[in-house]
Amino acid sequence: MxxxxxxxxxxxxxxxxxxxxxxxxxxxxxxxxxxxAFLRAYVEGAEFEPLSLPVRSxxxxxxxxxxxxxxxxxxxxxxDNRTGTARQRFAVERQVRRNRTLGDNAVPVRVHVESLAxxxxxxxxxxxxxxxxxxxxxxxxxxxxxxxRGELVEWIAAHPHxxxxxxxxxxxxxxxxxxxxxxxxRSELDLRHLDVARVDTKFVERHRxxxxxxxxxxxPAERIDRTASTFAGRYxxxxxxxxxxxxxxxxxxxxxxxxxEAELRVDELARLPLSVRTVFVVENRASYLxxxxxxxxxxxxxxxxxxxxxxGIPWLAERDVVYWGDIDTHGFAILDRLRQRLPHVQSLLMDxxxxxxxxxxxxxxxxxxxxxxxTLTAQEQALYGDLVEDRYGPSVRLEQERIRFxxxxxxxxxxxxxxxx
Numbered sequence: 001m002x003x004x005x006x007x008x009x010x011x012x013x014x015x016x017x018x019x020x021x022x023x024x025x026x027x028x029x030x031x032x033x034x035x036x037a038f039l040r041a042y043v044e045g046a047e048f049e050p051l052s053l054p055v056r057s058x059x060x061x062x063x064x065x066x067x068x069x070x071x072x073x074x075x076x077x078x079x080d081n082r083t084g085t086a087r088q089r090f091a092v093e094r095q096v097r098r099n100r101t102l103g104d105n106a107v108p109v110r111v112h113v114e115s116l117a118x119x120x121x122x123x124x125x126x127x128x129x130x131x132x133x134x135x136x137x138x139x140x141x142x143x144x145x146x147x148x149r150g151e152l153v154e155w156i157a158a159h160p161h162x163x164x165x166x167x168x169x170x171x172x173x174x175x176x177x178x179x180x181x182x183x184x185x186r187s188e189l190d191l192r193h194l195d196v197a198r199v200d201t202k203f204v205e206r207h208r209x210x211x212x213x214x215x216x217x218x219x220p221a222e223r224i225d226r227t228a229s230t231f232a233g234r235y236x237x238x239x240x241x242x243x244x245x246x247x248x249x250x251x252x253x254x255x256x257x258x259x260x261e262a263e264l265r266v267d268e269l270a271r272l273p274l275s276v277r278t279v280f281v282v283e284n285r286a287s288y289l290x291x292x293x294x295x296x297x298x299x300x301x302x303x304x305x306x307x308x309x310x311x312g313i314p315w316l317a318e319r320d321v322v323y324w325g326d327i328d329t330h331g332f333a334i335l336d337r338l339r340q341r342l343p344h345v346q347s348l349l350m351d352x353x354x355x356x357x358x359x360x361x362x363x364x365x366x367x368x369x370x371x372x373x374x375t376l377t378a379q380e381q382a383l384y385g386d387l388v389e390d391r392y393g394p395s396v397r398l399e400q401e402r403i404r405f406x407x408x409x410x411x412x413x414x415x416x417x418x419x420x421x
Contacts, residue, residue, distance in 0.1 A: 017066065019073050020056040022080035025090065025111060026122060028053060033123055039132060039160035042116060043153070051113040060097045063105055070105075077108055089122045131167040132160055138170055148181050148218040149174075155217050166210050172199050173207060177214050184223075186236040193237075204231060241265040242309050245301040249294040249416075252276060266312040273315040274298060278415050280348070281310070283325045283334070284400040292409050294416040307338040316342060322415075324348040327355050328397035329368040332376060332384045339375035349411050352383050355398050357407070365397035 029051070032038065041048070055077075058070035081089050090111035096104045113119050120126040135156060143149040152174070156163045166173055175196045183189070191201055204211065208231045215235055216224060228234040245263040248255065252275045255262070264272070278297040282288040288301045300310075302325070310316055323338055323345050325331035331350060339345050355362075370388045373381070386392060 017058070017062070017069065017073075018056055019058060020054075020077075022077060022089070025053050025055070029113070029119065030123055033119075033125060034161070036160050038116065038119065039129075040157050042129070043132070043136065043157035043160060048116045048119075050115075051119070053111050055092075055108045055110055057107045057109055058097070060099060063097055063099055063107075070107075074105075074107060081111075083121075089118075128161075128164050131164045132156075135163045135167050135170050139174065142178075146178060146181075148177075151218050152177070152214060155214060159213070162210065162213070166207070169203075169207060172196065172203060173210060173214070175199065176204065176211055177218065180215060180235060181218055187238060189237055190240065191232045191237045241267065242312070244269055244309065244313070247288065247291065247299045247301075248274075249280075249291065249297040249299055250276075252298075266309055270313045270315070276319060278320040278322060279316060280412075281307075281321065281323045281338070281345075282400070283331070287324070287400040287408075290405070292412050292416075294412055297415060302334075307334055308341065310338065311341045317344075320415075321345045322348050323350075324400065325350060326397060326399050327383070327387075328365040328395075329370065329384065329387050330365070332373055332380060332387075333369055333371060335380070336373040336375050343375070347377075347380060349400075349403060349408065350383075351379060352386075354403065354407065355383070355392065355396075358398055358403055359392070361402035362393065362396045362398055363402075365395045368395045 038048075057077075058066070058073060063070050078092075081092060083089060091114060092108045093110040093112065094106040095109040096106050098104050113122065116129070117126075120129055136153065139149055139152050139156060143153070163170070176194065176199055179194060179196050180186070191204065194201070194204065212231065212234070219235070223236055225234050225236065230239075233239055242265070243263050244266055245261070246269075247261045248259065251257050254272060254274055276296050276298050278294065280291065280294070280297060280299045281302045282291055282299050283302040285301065285303060288299055291299045302323075321338075321342050321344065323335050324347070325334050327350055335345070335347055335350065365387075368387070373384060376384060387396065390396070
């Protein structure tokens, strides 16, 4: 214990003089290793270029003025440079400092790394090279029959650490890339149709980052949709259907009278223009389920999909569309996005009078927005500005279900003579 304490004090004094430590030199090499240059050269078959790092060490004056500190630093440096087998990690170049009183003292001035094996031994990265070798061997195995494998080898050379990180699943990653490359037309295939051993859609989801990196390299540009937000869409698989849930607020001839609520694919609803005059888009589930009966109308449950989905139903452009959201900054942001697609959209119960009539029900909005909204009416814009500027309190919010039902019934009465059931 006393010896370790003395060693730590010696190290502390050496550090205070700015002299190098073995750990410091290893850290410098580690930073260079992490940048990938050593492994890139290895993959490309380049010979290892020996490394040399300068060592900040005691000068002749230090040996005179701080002899104990200087000798302690030399002893500590040599000890830290030895492995458990007493073999040196770095090859150390020394320079003799001469002094009439103290004689000659050999001081480390530079360290050398002669081979990649030595570098890996210093950094503890021998296993990384072995994993990289396995990745390369597997990738090159079928290069003669799958020319795109050559492009993957080039990618590995440019991103060796990423390849190593995926080494355990590299066989499956390669198999997915091969399958997609070899199936030109995937427009009628769901991602679930990808037929590769030990691979399912969850595997693709977990490893979509590396799969995307590789597919972007090997696929022609025309087979990649860079505007798509999903893996399936980006690489030409059939888009999975989006559904819309709606309630019929009055019967329609297109559907049996016993049906009052349904959930249809957007593309199917797009081909089924319903005979209604008004469409209410309601964000809150409770408000949607309790929405009053209105002649010649239906209510769409807005939560769970982006308002952009409604773009896929072209006949909405020929209907009166009314949006009812929470009175908060995000409610107005959703209204703004919907109006960008359907400019004739009206808002319902998103006004100052409704807010002030329910002040006892106000809550706090999480993470309000202050983004510019360009499609709001003058009254909506004024209220949105008040919310952004906290005129009625910090980040206030009036949720739909907190509005009295009589207020809702009165608000929708202009659209129907049937009143509420």
